[in-house]
Structure formats: structure tokens, C-alpha cells
Amino acid sequence: MQFEKGGLWRNWVGNQSCIARYKGAPQNEGMLAEMVAEADARDLNIRVSGSGHSFTPVVGTGGLLLSLAEMKGVLAIDGDLVTVAAGAKIGDVGRVLKAKGLSLVNQGDIDTQAVAGAYTTGTHGTGARLSCLASQVTGMRLVQPDGSILVVDGSDGDLLLAAQVSLGTLGVISEMTLKTMPAYNLHEHLWRDDFETCMERHDELAAEHRHFGFFWCPVPESRHLYCLADTAEAPRTTTDKIADVCEMKVIDITDAPPMESAFEKIAYSSEIYPIEYVPNFHELEYAVPVEHGKDAVRAVRELMLTKHTNCIFPIEYRFTAGDPAWLSPFHHQDSITLSVSGQPGIDYWDYLKDVDRILRQFNSRPHWGKLHFLDTDDVTHLYPRADDFRALRRRLDPNGRFLNEHVRMLLG
Numbered sequence: 001m002q003f004e005k006g007g008l009w010r011n012w013v014g015n016q017s018c019i020a021r022y023k024g025a026p027q028n029e030g031m032l033a034e035m036v037a038e039a040d041a042r043d044l045n046i047r048v049s050g051s052g053h054s055f056t057p058v059v060g061t062g063g064l065l066l067s068l069a070e071m072k073g074v075l076a077i078d079g080d081l082v083t084v085a086a087g088a089k090i091g092d093v094g095r096v097l098k099a100k101g102l103s104l105v106n107q108g109d110i111d112t113q114a115v116a117g118a119y120t121t122g123t124h125g126t127g128a129r130l131s132c133l134a135s136q137v138t139g140m141r142l143v144q145p146d147g148s149i150l151v152v153d154g155s156d157g158d159l160l161l162a163a164q165v166s167l168g169t170l171g172v173i174s175e176m177t178l179k180t181m182p183a184y185n186l187h188e189h190l191w192r193d194d195f196e197t198c199m200e201r202h203d204e205l206a207a208e209h210r211h212f213g214f215f216w217c218p219v220p221e222s223r224h225l226y227c228l229a230d231t232a233e234a235p236r237t238t239t240d241k242i243a244d245v246c247e248m249k250v251i252d253i254t255d256a257p258p259m260e261s262a263f264e265k266i267a268y269s270s271e272i273y274p275i276e277y278v279p280n281f282h283e284l285e286y287a288v289p290v291e292h293g294k295d296a297v298r299a300v301r302e303l304m305l306t307k308h309t310n311c312i313f314p315i316e317y318r319f320t321a322g323d324p325a326w327l328s329p330f331h332h333q334d335s336i337t338l339s340v341s342g343q344p345g346i347d348y349w350d351y352l353k354d355v356d357r358i359l360r361q362f363n364s365r366p367h368w369g370k371l372h373f374l375d376t377d378d379v380t381h382l383y384p385r386a387d388d389f390r391a392l393r394r395r396l397d398p399n400g401r402f403l404n405e406h407v408r409m410l411l412g
Contacts, residue, residue: 001038009065011052013279015344018060027070029141029149029174036172037147039064040401047404048168050117051089053110054369055282057406058121058167066172068114077102080180081138086116086173093178094270102180106130107273116140116173121369122165122329124337125273126213126318128206128290132330134164135323136178142171145401149174162385162392164325167368169393169402169411186211186272187254190229190247190263195301198246199294206319211251213318216244216297218304222314223247225343227276229263247314281313284352284371285339286364287320287329293336299358300338308351313341326385327411329365339370379410386411 006020021044026032039046045063052059059065068087074096076083082102084093090104091111097103106125113123124132140163142150150171152163163170193201198214205212217223223230228247251272259266288296297317304311316339322330329335340355342348356373365382366372380386390411397403403412 001034003035003038003064006065009049009052009059011054011059013055013282013344015055015282016057016060018062018065020061020063020065022064023067024064025067025070029071029143032066032068032071032172032174033143033147033149035064035066036143036145040145040147040399044401045404046172046401048117048172050087050114051112053113053117054121055284055371056369057404058369059404060406061404068116068172068174071174075175080182081177082180083139083175083177084115085175086114088115089113090115090118091270091274094268097180098183098268098270101183103183103269105136105179105181106133107270108133109273109275110277111270111274115176115178117168117369119176119178120164120166120168120173122327122367123369124318124320124330124367125211126320126337127211128319128334129321130210131321131323132165132325132328134325134328136180137164137176138179139177141174143174144171145397145399150396158388159392161324162326162389165327165329165368166389166393167327167407167411169407170396171402184253184269185256185258185266186251186269187256188249188251188265188272190249193246193248195244195246198248199298202294205248205250209250209252211249213249213316215247215314215316216301217247217314218301219312220245222312225280225313225341226316227278228314280344281341282344282348282371283339283341284355285316285337285367286356286359286372287333287335287337287367288359288362288364290319290334290336292362293317293338296336296338296359296362296364300340300355303351303354303358304340307354310346311340311343311348311351313343315340326389327368327383329367331365331383331385333365335365337367338364339367342371374410376409
């Protein structure tokens, strides 16, 4: 097989790049398997770029860089299961499901990601009773180094739990099967509160609503950095004079007809979830055990108000239920996710390291696609099945074909 000449690759926000020797864009599983086997024969490392939404060096390779953008679309629907090509975009899957009377169980706030990349790096939505997106994965097909296909169908429970969040290290995914549910509309409600009122209502709002999350904005312009909805005139539960602002949002399933007003909206599930972001931030996000959520956000907020006052991107705070996937950030741990962002053009590393030091106190685990400071020992400490995963990975890929320097340090 003749590979395409490689060259420069950059991720969505431009903070990660690599120069690959070769590139490949297979159109089907057969072509993908042939490319992988040829790369193995040539002693090339293989990574997959997805849609490039990871902020970490998870993609980069000097070997063969694959794009699965041509392997897209919904392949089959069987009851409440949908099988999709690995390169399918989350939003595109949602549009097909709507026409079939189905919905994804949950989504994150970006829907332009490739399904395989988003799900297998631990991406999540929000909801105290809803697990991360990988928990919806019931099966997948993995191209092995020799081009053979490893079918993951749940019959080997350990293999499924290892593969659900695997950072592309167990093979190249050609397709995934996801659990869905009957189509539903969501009612989104936005409002503003001061920080202390948000903390007082924290447990109540998480328990009462399918989805609850908030952005804490240290200065008025913070909201614009994440393109948040203009809630300046939104109703408040406290005084009209709010300096320490939390942009609050709850979402619940409803039978009411579609509608839209200034701070409320009812629409099909996959039309409510996404937020329109611009690539002007580099994000760190950790899953904090839920019982430590309020302490964690208080500490990071204080850090921003006192030591790192030039770091004005909002804190984003969401809930995610635990799940059994071996490398899930939520492995048997109900969590809140706390994310902060460094602004391109400023030296934000000391700020992110200080946030990391705070969140480590709570045994927090990172989103694998967001900036973090974990090393080999940290992974072993934080993930009880880490060594089991490494042993499985070495058995499936003894030559480390699907590793790069970054993932080898974490999982090799």
C-alpha cells in the first residue's frame, strides 16, 4: 500500500502539533486494516487524529497518522442500539437518531467531535445520575497490528470495560455500538446567582434536575470568553446586584412543545446540549469525588481571586455518575468535574500547576483529552485497574505499535 506523504498536523486549538512521516484516510474497515498491517510491517507507530479536540499530546506521532473522517455515518440501528462508524460526528449521529425516534442517552457540550475519540478519552456530559459517554458503548471493532479485527461485544466483560476508555491503545476503532433511548425533548433554563447562593443550593439542584451545572465568572468579561448565553438580565434568586457571578443552568426531560424565550428553550435533546465555542482556550479538567466538589471549587476560586488574577476564563462545574470502565475518570466514583482554562498568549502553566496541586488533594482524575500533569505512578495510584489495562495492552500490542511518547508514559 502506498501511504500519503505526511506533514504537519495541528489540533483544534493549536496547542498540539506533530509532523507525521505518513498520513492515511481510509474509507472503510478493509482499507483501514490494510493500512495498519502495512504500517506494522514497516515498523511505524500508528495514531488516529479524530477531530482534534484533545488538548493533550494524545494524537501526535512521527509514524503513520490516520484520519477516520471518511469512515462516518450510522451503519445500523437495532432496537435501542446504534452502530456508527468511528469517524462519525456526535451531532450527525444525533440528527439521524432524531429521524428514527431515538436519542443519545447523554452528550457533552461540543457535538463536532468524532465519536470514537470523544468516547474513549472519557468525555462526559452532566447529570448526577448519568455516567460518562463511554458507559453507552456496548461494543466495538478494533483493528489489531496485523490487520485482524478484534470484536468487542460484551461477552468478555473485562475486555469491554478496558476498551470503553482506552485512548486508542488497544487498536484502531473502526466502528462502535452505542446504547440509545427513546427520543426526548429537553427544557433548558438559565439564570444567574452569586457564588454563595450557588453553593447553598448545590446539592438540591443536582438532586432535583437531570442536568445541573454552572460557570463561575470572576469578572464580567469572563462570560464572553466561553461564548456563554447573555444572562445579564436573567432572573435571579437573590439580589439584582451580583458581582461574584455564577451562570446557572438546569435541563430536564419534558413533554411540553418546543419553545424558545430569552432564558429558556425546549427542543430535541441533541439540539439543546451543544454550546458554540471558539478555540480560544486551553483546558484542564479533573473529576473530583462529589463529596469534595464544593471544597475544590472554593479553593480554585480563591486561587483565581488572589494569586492568578489574570486568569479570567470561567470555572466550569458539572456532575457525572460513576461507572466501571477501567480507565474512566469516573471509575466507581460519583464526581463533579471542575475545568479551568489557560488563555493562549499568556504563560498559564504556573496557574494550571497550582490548580493541579489543589485537585490532587482530593484524588481527582483528569479527562484524558484535557491538560493534566499525571505521570506513570499517578495513573497506577488513581486507577485500581491500571496494571490490568497495561497487561492487556501489551498482550494485544506487544510492540507498542499504537503508542506515542505521551501514552507510553501513562499506559505503556
